[in-house]
Amino acid sequence: MxxxxxxxxxxxxxxxxxxxxxxxxxxxxxxxxxxxxxxxxxxxxxxxxxxxxxxxxxxxxxNYVELFKAIDFIHPFYNSVIIALVSVILSVIVCSLAAYAFAKFNFKGRDKLFMVLLGTMMVPGVVMQIPTFLLMKALGLINSYTGIILPGIASVGMIFFFRQFLSTISNDYIEAARIDGAGEIRIFWSIILPMMRPALVAQGIFAFTASWNSFMWPLIIATDDRFYTLPLALTQLDGQHASNYGLSMSGAIVVIIPLVILFMFTQKYFLNSMNIGGVKE
Structure with a gap:
């Protein structure tokens, strides 16, 4: 006792x-x-x-009144929303398809190719910025939404996350659908994607946050202020407002409010996605 x-x-x-x-x-x-x-x-x-x-x-x-007088937030906000939403949609589609192929298809060299893909995560992102910029310049994508969005579509971390999630889903669902005559696209769209919803939302939040907060790449690729996002718009506070810390902090608050609201509405899916360790087949 x-x-x-x-x-x-x-x-x-x-x-x-x-x-x-x-x-x-x-x-x-x-x-x-x-x-x-x-x-x-x-x-x-x-x-x-x-x-x-x-x-x-x-x-x-x-500080907030002075902030909206000093900076026109409408166009940078519009740019940030468009870039973030398109980036999330394209990233989720491309990375989920790649993860599905690595998790559920047996093809020659699959595991070696996946290890090579993971190896690219060891390369610092800043090392790739100059070659990526030169590539975007050669394609004529400087000062464009496409030039800002395109390099960030394929994320190795997101592919790895989705692959781990898909590995917990039994192959019986896929085999049963194939027996019923469903094609691979139909299986992916009607069976796999609904089961991936928690993972999709979680990675969507990460991708949206990364795109929303991105500063260095838009600064490099967008020399025209028509394509400035909110983080770049805050740089206009430099100069005569550089020592006004209250104004700078109010600008930072305005930028992160949408992220807080996003997490409040999606936290259920985000927390569910953290429980990925289901029983494997």
Missing amino acids: KKNLLRQWQKRGTVLSLHSVLFVALFIMCLPFLWMLSTSFKTSSEVLKFPPTWIPHDFTFE
Whole structure:
């Protein structure tokens, strides 16, 4: 009896310690965001005040009003939405098809080709930017939506994630559909894609976030401000607004609000996708 009671207390102590560590880690991760949010509502004098204050003494929306006067957000917002949505749709289609081929088709050299594909993840993305830029220039895609979107469509990480998910799906579904006369496209569209919904949503969120926050590639490929996205639009705060940290923080808040809203509406699918370890065939 005493041993069982002792084990229960040890188990509770372990769980409590783990939750405490996770809470501290969560607080540390949220700290920059909370500081950014607090700073966006401070006056310029209070931002530079020492010691710093977490809660603004003079709560103001002046930074947000000045932000929308300094920058025209309409066109960059439109660019960001179009680029992010098209990138997500094309990435999900291309990568899910590739993953389906690697997971469910037996062809010569499949595993070796997949290992080579994974090996490309070891190459830093910044190394590929100059060759990719020269390729886009040769194709005449500078200052175009296509030039911004095209290089990011095929993601090795997304293909790997989808392949791992598909490996948990029994081949019996596919064989039964083939016996019923369904073609490969029909099987993929009507059977595989619905079963991949949690993984599709999770990777869609990652792809949308990456595209929305992308700064370096749009900066390289878009020399015309007509193709500027929101992160690039915020660079217009440089110069006379460079020392206005409250204004910069308000701009950052405006940029991340759509991502927060997106996650709020899709978190169920995102969390479900984290439970990919199902029983394999």
